Amino acid sequence: MSALESEISELWTQYQNDAIDAGTAGEDEYATLEAFLDSLEDGEVRAAEKQGDSWEANEWVKQGILLNFGLRSIQQYEHGGTTYNDVLPLADSSEYGDRGSRNTPDGTVVRQGAHIGSDCIMMSPSFVNIGAHVGDGTLVDSCDTVGSCAQIGDNVKLGANTLIGGVLEPVENAPVIVEDNVSLGAGCRVTSGFVVGENSVVGENTLLTPRIPVYDLVEEEVIYGELPADRRAFTRFVESSISDHDLFDGGAYKPAVVATDLETETLEATEREDALRE
Incomplete structure (x- = not known):
């Protein structure tokens, strides 16, 4: 267990036992939460990882995301001339260009705690939620949503108006997985922890869900x-x-x-x- 995992797990226990909340959390707790968010954005920790032939959720990572909601107060932020209210600001995209990634203006929204890899293209409008992992060389096209904790592989194409569902709770459930080199046609929906295997091509408007x-x-x-x-x-x-x-x-x-x-x-x-x- 890493030091960060240990600290998040301890905070989670305190939070579940009502020993800490947004009003009592101090500098040390917020330093842990910030380090956690940085690790998510850097791709050092992930909400789910492949173990053998199957994907398993990292429960402590999901706990860390929930702690960022539970231990923070709503604040007012400014972005692109718009005022919004949330517990976290949007991700800092200033380094995207250094690694060859593009996010087009007027509606490309990446929440803090989401990982955007190298050589990615983020078309507007699109939205990537906290805990999501977007791999290198991936296209997130116009009107796409990548939900919380979704794991998108390398060289993936998400066609326009594609919905990748989020699975944040329960923490033990694996999120939606789209493995490397997948192409999803326009209008696809992938929800409820569905796994799309590598190198697959999915026709437009296809609904992929465990049901x-x-x-x-x-x-x-x-x-x-x-x-x-x-x-x-x-x-x-x-x-x-x-x-x-x-x-x-x-x-x-x-x-x-x-x-x-x-x-x-x-x-x-x-x-x-x-x-x-x-």
């Missing part, structure tokens, strides 16, 4: 909560258990995701239907 099945045609199985690596994925609709109903003709359908091998050409409509029904 929607992924029909993996490579391994010929139905899985939940993840898209395996090296897949091409797109949305289809499969028959619902509701089936026929007096209120509508032709049965009911529910969304699903179909995943094929990257090297396989996109299946024709009739082939996709046959694959889903087999």
Whole structure:
């Protein structure tokens, strides 16, 4: 356990036991919180890390983020001529250019405690929340949201109007993961701790969430909560258990995701239907 982790864990215990709050925290406590935020922004600590084949949350990191909300008071800040009220200012982007990253004006918002890697492009308007990790060479396009603690890999393309959900609580739950070299088409939604495997290409307007099945045609199985690596994925609709109903003709359908091998050409409509029904 690092010194920072130990200090955050101790603060968390005190906070949970009502031994400290925003009114009683002092210089030492705030120095710990500032060091924690700096470590997040530098990429030295992360809200989740890959252990073997699976991603696991670093609970103490999530605790540190929650402490920054619980032990600070709301203040008034100025940014780009706009007054806003929060417990933290926005991230200092003055060093982005030194590492080859761009954030375009009029609406690119990165909250303090978010990591933006080298050679990134942040198009406006876009928003990256505290605890998020955006890897090197990644594009965050216009109208994108990267939620709290989301882990975005290197060389990822988030198409315009993409939503990456945040998972801050409960602290033991892993956040949304988008691994290296993934391309998400415009309008995609990734929520509730879903893991998008490396090198995958996801079609526009695809919803990836643990409640929607992924029909993996490579391994010929139905899985939940993840898209395996090296897949091409797109949305289809499969028959619902509701089936026929007096209120509508032709049965009911529910969304699903179909995943094929990257090297396989996109299946024709009739082939996709046959694959889903087999």
